Amino acid sequence: MRRLMKNEDGAVAVMASLLMVLVLGMTALVIDVGIVFAERAQLQNGADAAALAIAQECAYQDSCDPGAASLAAADLASANANDGRASAVVDLSVSNTVTVTTNTLTTDGDSAVQFWFAPVLGIESSAVQARARASWGSPSKATVFPFTAPKCLFDQTPTDEEIWITVTSNCTGTDGKSLPGAFGWLDTLDKKSCTATVDVDEIIAGDPGKSGPQNCDIDGKTIMLPVYVAKSGNGNNVNYVIDGFAAFYTTKHSWPGESIKEAGCNNCAGIKGKFITLVSLEDLESFGVEELGGDELNAFFVTLSQ
Incomplete structure (x- = not known):
């Protein structure tokens, strides 16, 4: 054993x-x-x-x-x-x-x-599985070039048609009234700034009679152009009701004293370009966009949220 x-x-x-x-x-x-x-x-x-x-x-x-x-x-x-x-x-x-x-x-x-x-x-x-969620939306708040135009101009201009937006531009608003001088300068962040912060939930102050800001690099770039549906006040005390942001590809600008003379601009003050359909995957910051959720015009930003 x-x-x-x-x-x-x-x-x-x-x-x-x-x-x-x-x-x-x-x-x-x-x-x-x-x-x-x-x-x-x-x-x-x-x-x-x-x-x-x-x-x-x-x-x-x-x-x-x-x-x-x-x-x-x-x-x-x-x-x-x-x-x-x-x-x-x-x-x-x-x-x-x-x-x-x-x-x-x-x-x-x-x-x-x-x-x-x-x-x-x-x-x-x-x-085994995986999941992803993507959302798209239009800007509701952005820090942009301090320039605004009426929504009727956006509504009446075909996509990709090059136009000048100047003090002599005209369009008819939803109330049937003509909007001469169809652009306006917005109050900038400071005197030498090329930007203004625009929130569609706020009334935005402007100064339609001032000269264009100097040394602002916008030619050949797509900007978020605030469009307004109503304005009040006169002279240096104008307020705009912003409806949303339109994607506008700028090709040229003309400020007082630059003596540009061509079709649509005879010593004008304004910007030249075209409204384009923009669907971007780039960071919102690259276009100055801070928040999404605004009215859908022609600018959309796609984000991967999950």
């Missing part, structure tokens, strides 16, 4: 078996969990790309086509997957927002990642 109790034959095999389970468990942790993380990264890339693309298209079209959005999401989800396969679900139930959820898609139509080593621990597979 004592001899049998001291016999250690087979002990190493038992220990090796136990260690093998531990080794396989660690291998499963490293390899299979790594597979999950890699899969989720691919799905997240697909969800981000799809959400941004759909948001841009909805902003451009001023509406969303659910069918087209679903097709785009599926294509972009698969394009960002290493194996070229992924599924996507699009949610457009929230105004000006799209949510895209991407999921694993295997050759047999399964939605789970199959593990290599984890089955030893009783774990065969795991569902």
Whole structure:
């Protein structure tokens, strides 16, 4: 009996078996969990790309086509997957927002990642998904070039038609009255500043008779142009009711004394350019935009919120 109790034959095999389970468990942790993380990264890339693309298209079209959005999401989800396969679900139930959820898609139509080593621990597979949300909106507050024009001028000017906005520009407002001198200078942040902070929820003070600010670099740039729907006061004490911000690509400017003479500008004071449709993924700060949620005119900013 004592001899049998001291016999250690087979002990190493038992220990090796136990260690093998531990080794396989660690291998499963490293390899299979790594597979999950890699899969989720691919799905997240697909969800981000799809959400941004759909948001841009909805902003451009001023509406969303659910069918087209679903097709785009599926294509972009698969394009960002290493194996070229992924599924996507699009949610457009929230105004000006799209949510895209991407999921694993295997050759047999399964939605789970199959593990290599984890089955030893009783774990065969795991569902993997990612989600992204993108929103789009127009400015409601921005620090911009201190120049405003009436909304009727924006409404009546075709997109991409080059015009001068000067003191002699005319348009008819919603009340049927003509608005001569269809531009106005806004009060700047300081005397030498080229900017004014405009909030659509506030009455903005202006000075329509002053000269143009000097050394302001606006030519060849897209600016956020505040447009007003009403004004009150005279001379240096004018107040504007701003309705929103329009994207305006400036090609030239003319301040008093610069003696520009061409069609639309005969020694005028004003800016030349065209209203354009702008859908931007750039940082809001690059256009001076501080807040979104204003009336939708022709400028939209797309942001990835999740």
